[in-house]
Amino acid sequence: MIKRFIGIVPVLFGVVLLTFLLVHSVPGDPVEVMLGESASSADRMQLRADLGLDQPIYVQFGVYLNKLAHGDLGVSIHSKKPIVDLLAERLPATAKLALLALSFAILIGLPLGVVAALKVNQWPDKLANFISLSISAMPHFWMGPMLMMVFALWLGLLPVSGMDRSVAIILPALTLGFGLAAILTRMTRASMLEVLHEDFVRTARAKGLAERSVVLRHVLRAALLPIVTVLGLQLGSLLAGTVITETIFSWDGIGRLLVESIEKRDYPVTQACVLVVALVYVMVNLATDIIYIKIDPRVRFAS
Amino acid sequence: MRLKYWSVWVLALWMLAAILASFVDLQPNQIHLDFILARPSFAHLFGFDDLGRDIFPRLLAGAKVSLFVVALVTTMTATFGIMLGMVSGFYGGWVDRTLMQITDVFLAFPGILLAIAFAAVLGAGLSNLILALCITSWVGYARLTRAQVLSLRQRQHVMAAKSLGASTLRIMVKHMLPLLAAPLLVEATYSMAGLVIAESSLSFLGLGIQAPDASWGAMLRDGVRYMLIAPHYVLAVGLSLMSLVLAVNVLGDRLRDYLDVRG
Numbered sequence: 131m132i133k134r135f136i137g138i139v140p141v142l143f144g145v146v147l148l149t150f151l152l153v154h155s156v157p158g159d160p161v162e163v164m165l166g167e168s169a170s171s172a173d174r175m176q177l178r179a180d181l182g183l184d185q186p187i188y189v190q191f192g193v194y195l196n197k198l199a200h201g202d203l204g205v206s207i208h209s210k211k212p213i214v215d216l217l218a219e220r221l222p223a224t225a226k227l228a229l230l231a232l233s234f235a236i237l238i239g240l241p242l243g244v245v246a247a248l249k250v251n252q253w254p255d256k257l258a259n260f261i262s263l264s265i266s267a268m269p270h271f272w273m274g275p276m277l278m279m280v281f282a283l284w285l286g287l288l289p290v291s292g293m294d295r296s297v298a299i300i301l302p303a304l305t306l307g308f309g310l311a312a313i314l315t316r317m318t319r320a321s322m323l324e325v326l327h328e329d330f331v332r333t334a335r336a337k338g339l340a341e342r343s344v345v346l347r348h349v350l351r352a353a354l355l356p357i358v359t360v361l362g363l364q365l366g367s368l369l370a371g372t373v374i375t376e377t378i379f380s381w382d383g384i385g386r387l388l389v390e391s392i393e394k395r396d397y398p399v400t401q402a403c404v405l406v407v408a409l410v411y412v413m414v415n416l417a418t419d420i421i422y423i424k425i426d427p428r429v430r431f432a433s
Numbered sequence: 434m435r436l437k438y439w440s441v442w443v444l445a446l447w448m449l450a451a452i453l454a455s456f457v458d459l460q461p462n463q464i465h466l467d468f469i470l471a472r473p474s475f476a477h478l479f480g481f482d483d484l485g486r487d488i489f490p491r492l493l494a495g496a497k498v499s500l501f502v503v504a505l506v507t508t509m510t511a512t513f514g515i516m517l518g519m520v521s522g523f524y525g526g527w528v529d530r531t532l533m534q535i536t537d538v539f540l541a542f543p544g545i546l547l548a549i550a551f552a553a554v555l556g557a558g559l560s561n562l563i564l565a566l567c568i569t570s571w572v573g574y575a576r577l578t579r580a581q582v583l584s585l586r587q588r589q590h591v592m593a594a595k596s597l598g599a600s601t602l603r604i605m606v607k608h609m610l611p612l613l614a615a616p617l618l619v620e621a622t623y624s625m626a627g628l629v630i631a632e633s634s635l636s637f638l639g640l641g642i643q644a645p646d647a648s649w650g651a652m653l654r655d656g657v658r659y660m661l662i663a664p665h666y667v668l669a670v671g672l673s674l675m676s677l678v679l680a681v682n683v684l685g686d687r688l689r690d691y692l693d694v695r696g
Contacts, residue, residue, distance in 0.1 A: 144538030148547075156554045163556075267679035269630045271637045271650070272671040275657045283661055370544025374634060378657070389638060392553040404542070404550045411543045 134419055138412060145412065149405040150194050153397045154187065164207055164395045177207065181398070203402040208394045213402045216387060221406075223293070224372055224383030227303055231368055234307030235314055242311070243318025244350065250323060258319070262312035270371045274305040274378040291380040302379040306371050310364055317360055321353040328352070355426050362418025366411050440687065443680035447496050454497040459490035462645045470663040479669040482652070483659055488669050494647040495670070498559070499677070503628045506566045507621055513567075514574025515617065519605050521575065522582025533579070539572045545631045552640040562641040566631055570624065577620050578613060585609050615692040622685035626678050633674060649674050 156163050161177050177183075181204075182190045197204065203213040246258035268276075278301060282290040289298045325331065326349055334348045335341075372385035380386070384403055391399035453459070465485045473480040479488035521532040539547070552565035585591055585608075594608050635641045636650025644651065649670055656667030688694075 140534050141537045141541050144535065145541045148538060148542075149550075152550055152554055155551065157556060263679065263682065264675075267626075267675045267682060269634060269674070269678075271634060271653055271657075272674060275653075275660055275667055276671070279660055279664065279667075366543030368543075370546045370549075373546065373549060374637065377638070388549070392549075392638070392640070397554060400550060400553055404546060407546055408542045412541050 131420065131423060134416065138416060141412060142409070145408045146195065146198065146405065147191070149401050149408070150191055152401050152404065153181075156397065160397065164397060166395075180205070203405075204398045206391075206396055206399050208391075208396040208399070213399055216399065217384065217402060217406055220382060220384045220387045223381060224376070224385060227299060227306065227372060227376070227381060227383060228365075228368055230299055230303040231306035231310065232365070234303055235310035235368075238307065239311035239314025240318055243315040244322060244345070246315065246319040247322035247326065248345065250319075255319070258315055262315040265308050265312035268309070270305055270309065270374045271378060273308060274302070274375055277301050277304055278378075291378070293380070293382060298379075299381075302375050302381050305375050305378070306368050309371065310368055313364055314357070314361065317357050318353065321356050322349060325349050325353045355422070358425070359418055359422055362415050365414050369407055369411055440680040440683035443676055444684060447677050447680075448500060450493045451497040451500040454490070454493040459493060461490040461494040461647050462486060463490075470659060470666070472663075473665050473669075480663070480665045482666055483655055483663075488652075488666060491647040491652060492649075492669065492673050495649040495652060496673070496677070498642055498646070498648050499629055499632055502559075502563055502566065502632045503625050505563055506570060506628055507625055509567050510571035510624075511574050511617070511621055514571040515578045515610075515613070517571070518575040518578025518580075519582055519609065522579040523586065523601065523605065529579070532575070536572045536575055539569065542569070545569070545634055548631055549635065549638065549640065552635050557640055557643050559642055562632065562635055565635070565640075566628060570628065570631075573620055573624055574617065577616060581613050581616060582609060585612060616694045619685060619689045619692060619694045622681060622688055626681040626685065629674070629678050629681065 153160060160181070161174050161183065165173060165177060182193050185193070201214060203217070205211065206213055206216060209216070242258045242261070246255040249255050265273075278290055281288045281301060288301055289295050291301075292298055330352075331344060331348055334344045339348075372383055373388055374385070375381070376383045376385035377389045384407060388400060388403040388407075391397070391403065454461075463486060465481065465487070467485070468477075468481040468487075469485040470483055471477070471481040471485075477487050477489060479492060482488055482491065517532060521529045548565045548569040551568055552562055555561035555565060591604060591608050594604050599608070632641060633648065633650030633653065636648040637654050639651070639654070641650060642648035652670045653667060653674070656663075656670050660667050
């Protein structure tokens with residue numbers, strides 16, 4: 131496990147380097163692009179100095195790393211506020227959204243996958259396969275408006291967008307959750323099918339256990355292991371999906387902050403958003419690995 | 434025609450549409466002020482958009498952009514990724530460790546986040562969109578190729594070729610690449626479905642093709658704006674996109690089963 135911790139250090143370094151290089155890949159003069167042509171030369175000099183662009187690139191990276199280590203992500207060009215504050219304002223909204231989406235995905239995907247595996251090649255399996263395939267082909271920017279159209283505009287059950295009412299979280303969370311649910315259904319089905327043929331399942335049945343108990347306590351428990359790992363990886367698409375989903379539903383999280391910063395050419399904010407999401411993703415994957423080690427005795431004792 | 438192959442038919446139809454839009458001027462940007470947001474009719478199957486442009490030719494123009502981007506990005510990233518993966522798997526050691534460390538860094542950015550960021554800083558436009566997608570989508574090919582090469586290296590026919598004095602390049606191209614074709618083809622198919630979505634995601638955010646040229650993502654964004662008064666707009670674009678992605682994904686599943694590649 132310690133090896134796993136040390137293993138992410140170069141990855142983290144690479145992530146920081148790549149996000150650092152991001153602002154440097156602006157074609158031409160970044161200061162010109164960010165401030166526009168009408169900016170005064172004093173403002174330009176100021177920003178150039180603020181961003182450290184008058185220094186050689188390796189010095190800039192050193193300064194960037196040093197600031198980062200002190201929790202300083204720089205200042206927003208647009209609002210002049212420290213970026214850390216901006217992120218801290220927005221992070222809870224995204225975390226709430228992502229967690230609810232994950233819960234929806236598990237609540238929908240897991241039972242659907244179990245049913246599909248138990249009724250393999252029968253109509254429930256085919257139906258589940260059809261649903262998950264169709265949903266997989268629906269990007270967030272198509273799923274979101276569809277849900278909005280049906281539940282908010284036609285049925286009038288939920289608010290169209292915004293964050294004023296607490297139920298407003300449901301539609302964006304469903305938008306994000308459905309995609310993950312589709313993947314989870316397929317994974318659960320495949321994983322269950324593999325376990326269903328194991329000897330210990332036959333033993334459990336031979337003992338005369340109720341089918342319900344065999345499925346829930348023996349099959350599903352064993353089948354969950356690979357699902358946990360892949361779920362950690364798949365959380366990435368959910369995190370990336372918040373960018374578009376939050377924009378559609380006017381949900382003030384990190385994703386929307388990213389899009390706003392792109393529109394305002396506030397690249398230090400763009401850079402910070404990308405960095406934070408990537409760091410969260412790396413941590414989630416690390417946590418998944420640790421959970422996996424904890425819950426699988428085979429891995430635990432082997433290492 | 435069997436239902437089983439509907440995915441191939443749908444894909445072929447969109448490719449035909451893209452070719453048609455490339456060689457025939459369908460006037461996708463022609464404005465008809467009397468028809469702003471007009472509903473579908475027999476003469477204009479998908480109706481008109483918010484500026485009074487016929488949606489049908491714009492859908493074809495969007496398909497052209499989408500498939501062009503997908504084809505170009507796939508060719509470039511597959512070539513680069515396969516070469517990198519081969520070198521990594523074949524030589525092993527520090528070369529392998531360094532290269533895989535680099536792929537790990539790219540994998541640390543979830544989904545299309547990095548592509549969004551690059552497209553944003555590079556600036557809008559088709560070539561920057563392609564560049565942003567290229568920067569971020571070669572990793573899958575590299576990882577897959579490397580994993581396959583690691584096991585192929587131990588195969589007897591490779592060892593035989595090696596002991597007969599075959600050059601590294603010859604072993605890679607003649608003795609490994611043919612065996613890599615099946616899994617890579619499946620990977621490429623799934624990756625293409627992802628690229629269709631990625632291209633339209635970036636256009637949806639205003640980072641891809643710029644107005645007045647048509648792209649599915651930008652059309653969807655406009656369609657959402659008029660969802661209440663003209664649902665035909667968003668439905669036409671969304672269903673087109675969905676049909677293409679679904680067809681490519683199903684084709685991937687079929688190929689995987691047919692070529693017996695383990696997912």
